[in-house]
Amino acid sequence: MEKDSSKKRPDLVRLTSGIPGLDDMIEGGFPFPSVILVAGPAGTGKTTFALKYLCEGAKKGEQGLYFTTLSEPTQWMLRYASQFDFMDQGYFNDEIVYMDLGAMIRDTKPSELMSIIEEKIAEVVPQRIVIDPITVIGGMMKGDYRQFLFDLSNRLKNWNATTLVTGEVNPGELYPTEISYAVDGIILLMLSEEMGARRKYLEVLKMRGTNHQTGKQSIDISRREGIVVLKARF
């Protein structure tokens, strides 16, 4: 007997990324809840990616929480981010809550840092979280960083949010390997020198539960939309 298709297991809930062209590559968006690594060298647009993701949620009434690990005051982050048309400064401290973890990372035990992060999540109840960049924590943490990442990923999902963690990569490295096993998705942002110019690319390397498009896609960073995937748009 044929099974009633309306009674099948529901598909994964997905959150749109806000990056034009990307959602078409990943069956409509990031799985909810999940932890996604956005990795790339300096200047590839990791923070722009993360901000667009939060603004996309804010536009839809989804609560955002932005953890920075760089000790950057909100003032400076906003000053640069305000250059993008998609950034509505009114979102900050309302639909998007900003928290600086920078001062707390040094000399903090993994369990204490976990508590600080969870306290803020419980307070804000976000659907979208960003930790930008997570790699700074690895360099400063006293204790087992891998175990911390595994626990963090598990807990972030149990808080019912989709979290983007950004990761700076060293020359010759595709992504920070110690994080890759703890995340559900990996998006690479790359620079390539071609005919004297540096071109930017995006590649979806891993996205659990998703039949995602593979291969490098050209991207552009514009003031209007932030990151735009060029090839997938047409």
Add this chain to the structure above:
Amino acid sequence: MNEKDIKLTMRLKESVGDPSFTGPILLDVKSTQFVRVNMLLLKALSNENGRSGMFISVDRPHQYMVHLLTMHQINVQGLIFVDAISQFSADCKQAQANVSFVDGPFHIDDLPGAIKEWTLKANGGSIDLKGCAFAMIDNLAALLTYNSFSSVESFLHDFVNVLSMNGRIAIPLVVDKERNQALYEMARAICKREVNVNETPTGLPDADMERRSRRISEGCFNGVSH
């Protein structure tokens, strides 16, 4: 808790909690908002009225809801948690709560029988359901990951029947209508009331509109209107 949450709590209180509603009530909620709405429902049902209730955890270990409720000063003491997922979660998060664990979210249709047994053993058993004014499941759609549709249907009918035998008890059922149409219809068939939680009281559901109205009211407060 922000202005939006306070408004929604008031709305939930009017729909579900005050005056005391009994029996199953269906709430249409976006999947991404389940945790927030469950928290606000518990605030509306328990904190504001001092009632006790049961909370069944299927989607995430009960400790997360305990943490959330504690953070938002919502009464945890009056809650009985039934945790059906902790054994699969590899999570060592700590929380202080009145909790019973079941083996897992599979064979969920056996749970109403177990609840009935707990009730019969109330005086010497592990859980006393007699004082419960409400019962919630976090969440029905998550059960479909581990059980067939017919098992979930059977569970829901038996669950409502068993709890209804124990007196006047509100049973809010949170389902995303858009994503789980069949589940929603199944729940609707047994519910006395249906509430769309995706609407705001002002009929302005999107965040931009919500923020705009807040700015206007702040403007009035600072000006001569008040």
